[in-house]
Amino acid sequence: MLRSLLLYTALVFGANAAFAGAIDFEAAKANGLAKLVETEPTDLPDTVFLDADGNEVRLSDYQGKAILLNFWATWCAPCREEMPALDELQGELGGDEFQVLTVATGRNAREAIDKFYAETGVEHLPILTDARQQLARDMGVLGLPVTVLISPEGQEVARLPGDADWASDAAKQVIRELTAP
Template sequence: MRSLVLYTALALGANAAAAADLEALKQGDMRKLVVYEAPLDLPDVPFLDAGGAEQRLSDHKGKVLLVNFWAVWCAPCRAEMPSLDRLQAEMGGEDFEVIAIATGRNPPPKVARFLEEVGVTNLPLYTDAQQKLARTMGIAGLPVSVLIDREGREAARLIGEAAWDAPEAKAVIEALLAE
């Protein structure tokens, strides 16, 4: 029993320390980042890839994820998407991935055309047409970006557009990777 109490205290302290580390990095666009002291569990709700196959965020457990919810009609999304693409090109791999999900009425051909128009070449096409994942995660406006830790929990959220390839954004992601 004593070891369980000690383990719980250490785990809670580690979460608070990790949150404090991210808080200290909030500069530039990252000032809008909401960091959770205790990361939130994620719903296991599917979204679709370009071929129509179901994907789940839990399929990527073990990686740090930047999940971005966007739509083809969203002007801030159009401005933000190239920075997400550059971030994926630079940092994407075995430990980190950008997952950009077109949510709502965004037919795959329009999504593909949008990505081509803004010059996105490093992000796969994902959709959440019925907004099941977006609603379950409390996404009310667009764009919204969610940082997910290696344990598959929401560590932080940013509402609105951000330059995700800026040094301050990369510093936040690198801090999550270091945990």
């Protein structure tokens, strides 16, 4: 009986460790992402936001990809510090399995976004906007910047309020864990 219980326990914990997207939050926090908070897997709102051409976009359009969703604004000083690292992360790890989405929320004129991208050297990130802040509100964003990690299954799994070094080894490891098969 005890042997069966031990075997069952080992299988349960072993199986949990084998789930795709298992993030080692303690390691992430210890290695530089101190503000990263694990959340209960939560379905995302199907709120419309816009791409650079004014086309409607939804988070569900990215189903099957892990997403690092960053809410920012052109007037936000911490966003200015963080954006080059987000761009580097997208340049290095972005592709079929992972995408960094940076959504300018609130009043951010296209000219101001273009200037912001040029001044900060952003080359790999799409221009996405949430002028009425509906997506930000639906996702409970209260300040900027805020970054939300989304699993390939389309659920929020973690959140980081404030800025972070998303080009750090710790951040890249989190993304590798999130996209692991």
